[in-house]
Amino acid sequence: MIQTTAASLAYQDQGRTVYACQDIDMEVGKHEFLGILGPSGSGKSSLLYLLSGLKIPTSGDVLYNGQSLSKLGDEERSRLRIREFGFVFQQPYLLGYLTSLENVLVSKPNENRVDEALDLLDRLGLSHKSHRHPHELSGGERQRVCVARALLGSPKVIFADEPTAALDHSNGLSVVQLLNAMRGTGSLVMVTHDPTMLEEADKIVRLADGRLDILN
Numbered sequence: 001m002i003q004t005t006a007a008s009l010a011y012q013d014q015g016r017t018v019y020a021c022q023d024i025d026m027e028v029g030k031h032e033f034l035g036i037l038g039p040s041g042s043g044k045s046s047l048l049y050l051l052s053g054l055k056i057p058t059s060g061d062v063l064y065n066g067q068s069l070s071k072l073g074d075e076e077r078s079r080l081r082i083r084e085f086g087f088v089f090q091q092p093y094l095l096g097y098l099t100s101l102e103n104v105l106v107s108k109p110n111e112n113r114v115d116e117a118l119d120l121l122d123r124l125g126l127s128h129k130s131h132r133h134p135h136e137l138s139g140g141e142r143q144r145v146c147v148a149r150a151l152l153g154s155p156k157v158i159f160a161d162e163p164t165a166a167l168d169h170s171n172g173l174s175v176v177q178l179l180n181a182m183r184g185t186g187s188l189v190m191v192t193h194d195p196t197m198l199e200e201a202d203k204i205v206r207l208a209d210g211r212l213d214i215l216n
């Protein structure tokens with residue numbers, strides 16, 4: 001479903017080339033839960049940006065269903081992301097002036113998905129919080145709103161970048177289990193430095209210094 005061929009992402013840092021990801025060859029399968037494990041600074045976020053088309057590789061390629069993401073224009077790539085992907089980030093990025101329900105709906109603009117959003121919030125145990133604003137929610141509740149937002153529209157792939165990092169272990173684990181249980185037929189690509197979050201993963205890859213280390 002997603003394939004990378006010798007994909008690298010280089011940054012220019014004071015005239016020096018720094019590789020956040022280097023020569024990555026990997027695949028994300030249909031309906032697969034893939035874990036990307038590695039310490040801080042190993043290139044996990046960068047790899048997630050490449051796989052999801054948030055960034056394009058400085059060399060090599062990333063294919064989504066055989067289509068090179070580098071060959072799409074910015075707008076086309078952004079439409080593909082909105083249509084096909086869901087995202088959960090480390091910090092629950094919610095808009096403070098919107099309710100939980102409205103925050104869920106922003107991931108699929110111009111679509112009427114109110115019933116679906118309410119159903120997701122309900123299944124995440126937040127039906128009574130759908131009209132609350134982010135500052136009225138706990139950290140775990142805020143991240144569950146982000147989970148609902150990522151799940152809206154049944155995306156083909158959900159990308160999660162350390163979604164448990166701002167939570168205590170049990171709230172963190174529950175976020176991962178909910179993502180995994182509710183993703184339907186979608187794939188889940190989750191980045192973390194914490195192997196205990198990947199007990200349900202089908203496959204785990206390891207990153208060290210921007211390179212893929214172990215594949216199992």
Ligand SMILES: Nc1ncnc2c1ncn2[C@@H]1O[C@H](COP(=O)(O)OP(=O)(O)O)[C@@H](O)[C@H]1O
Pocket residue numbers: 011012013018019020038039040041042043044045046047
């Ligand atoms: N915009 C940037 N400019 C320069 N270097 C960057 C930039 N973003 C990330 N890096 C570097 O790339 C490496 C990998 O970063 P990142 O993908 O964020 O790692 P992780 O998510 O595993 O912590 C780090 O050494 C980081 O400093």
Ligand SMILES: [Mg+2]
Pocket residue numbers: 044045046161162
């Ligand atoms: Mg990161």
